[in-house]
Amino acid sequence: AQSVAQPEDQVNVAEGNPLTVKCTYSVSGNPYLFWYVQYPNRGLQFLLKYITGDNLVKGSYGFEAEFNKSQTSFHLKKPSALVSDSALYFCAVSNQGGKLIFGQGTELSVKP
Amino acid sequence: GAGVSQSPSNKVTEKGKDVELRCDPISGHTALYWYRQRLGQGLEFLIYFQGNSAPDKSGLPSDRFSAERTGESVSTLTIQRTQQEDSAVYLCASSFGSSRAGETQYFGPGTRLLVL
Numbered sequence: 001a002q003s004v005a006q007p008e009d010q011v012n013v014a015e016g017n018p019l020t021v022k023c024t025y026s027v028s029g030n031p032y033l034f035w036y037v038q039y040p041n042r043g044l045q046f047l048l049k050y051i052t053g054d055n056l057v058k059g060s061y062g063f064e065a066e067f068n069k070s071q072t073s074f075h076l077k078k079p080s081a082l083v084s085d086s087a088l089y090f091c092a093v094s095n096q097g098g099k100l101i102f103g104q105g106t107e108l109s110v111k112p
Numbered sequence: 113g114a115g116v117s118q119s120p121s122n123k124v125t126e127k128g129k130d131v132e133l134r135c136d137p138i139s140g141h142t143a144l145y146w147y148r149q150r151l152g153q154g155l156e157f158l159i160y161f162q163g164n165s166a167p168d169k170s171g172l173p174s175d176r177f178s179a180e181r182t183g184e185s186v187s188t189l190t191i192q193r194t195q196q197e198d199s200a201v202y203l204c205a206s207s208f209g210s211s212r213a214g215e216t217q218y219f220g221p222g223t224r225l226l227v228l
Binding site: 034043049092098102 | 154
């Protein structure tokens with residue numbers, strides 16, 4: 001069965017510092033991995049995805065993620081955090097067209 | 113162009129009543145998905161429509177839940193005899209639906225359902 005784990009419920013960083021939000025997955029076959037962000041009382045916004053090719057994927061708002069097949073991880077990163085990055089972040093996986101399996105989400109808090 | 117829209121944005125109902133939630137996908141998107149997000153939790157898949165194929169209903173939690181889609185347009189999620197545990201945000205998403213793996217799904221703002 002497919003599954004996604006986000007081991008941290010909350011990540012706190014200071015503005016200007018690098019941030020990492022962790023995600024590991026379990027899937028049979030080739031994984032297709034996604035990151036979405038959810039601001040309060042809003043729907044999910046797509047950030048980036050890994051399908052194939054380069055393991056480092058660049059996405060919206062300066063975010064990037066690195067696919068690591070041996071560690072079955074897809075951690076989200078940003079070199080310099082902004083206060084406006086504070087939100088709820090979801091990792092998701094799909095190994096075929098169709099439904100996404102989501103992690104439980106990680107609350108990112110960036111303090112000035 | 114316009115994104116995915118959902119209505120109503122908020123719905124308060126009494127236990128035992130039926131509710132209908134509506135989703136308008138992005139024009140041209142043939143795939144449509146419903147998810148449920150309970151407070152403090154991740155998203156749970158409910159149902160998936162792809163073109164004229166039979167929908168994937170594997171995520172529906174009980175027979176009180178059903179959904180329909182008119183062609184490649186609007187979808188309605190119906191919850192009959194609502195229970196308090198149905199309280200959640202119901203999110204709709206759509207994608208091009210070309211059957212390529214890894215298609216991006218675009219989400220609507222959700223309907224926040226509260227069952228009293």
